[in-house]
Amino acid sequence: MVALEQKALAIFKELQVKYQVELQRFMNTNRASRRGTVWSNPDRGVHIAKNARHSSKLDISSTAELNKIKRLENNARWLGYGMIAVDAVVRGVSVYSDYENGSDWHRSISAEMAGFGASTAVGIATGAFITTHLAASTLLMLTPYGWIVAIGLGFAAGFAMSIGTNTLVKKAIENIYDRKPIHTGNL
Structure with missing residues (x-):
């Protein structure tokens, strides 16, 4: 030593x-x-x-390897931003559809906005946590495939948590809007 x-x-x-x-x-x-x-x-x-x-830090021996990792990071970031933008557009179309059909679009926009905020926050936090902890583990020994696995698993976990959070929050907001008691067994 x-x-x-x-x-x-x-x-x-x-x-x-x-x-x-x-x-x-x-x-x-x-x-x-x-x-x-x-x-x-x-x-x-x-x-x-x-x-x-x-002990599990990346062993980068050239600027080409560093550039590959930077490109992977940037592509993953833009994919995440793109998913958030698509989600916002789909929710906006849903609210507009309710408005056009004469439905209670105020109720719809309340539920969609709360669901969007909560699911985005939980999805980002979960994805970042999983990716960071997987990247800090032995997965980096598989570089560059370790990064792809870590980002992919973080993305999948964040997406799953986002969907679950969205469902729960939208149902809760709709019940509050309708002034119904929330029954945890019926969510």
Whole structure:
């Protein structure tokens, strides 16, 4: 362990000498905490390597791999935003349909808005929690497929929780709107 630590410090010194300009440019654009990063503080890198909670971090060896992960993250984010937008449009069409048919569209919009807010919040929170915890586990050893599995499972769990929350909240709001007592067995 001591030999590896000495080797890491030697590599760090060599990196500082050979790539001084590039590292300075990188550090100017990417601010770090007061402890620094592995690029500015060799002890930080050694500490991270020794710490057990960092054992499943990604081993990125090229900028191409980093760019692939960034693209995957951005595509997953836009897919999530797209799903939220489609949900909002479908709910709006449902309310408009009730308005056109002469139904009680105030009741419909109340239920749809409450269901949209609650299901979106629960879906995002569940998806983020599952993805984060799966990504921090051993799934990252399967990189890049581990990321796809983690994001996919987080997406599926968030979607399932969102649907369940939507059903419960809409039913509760409709019952409140109609001033009916809520019976948990009939939801």
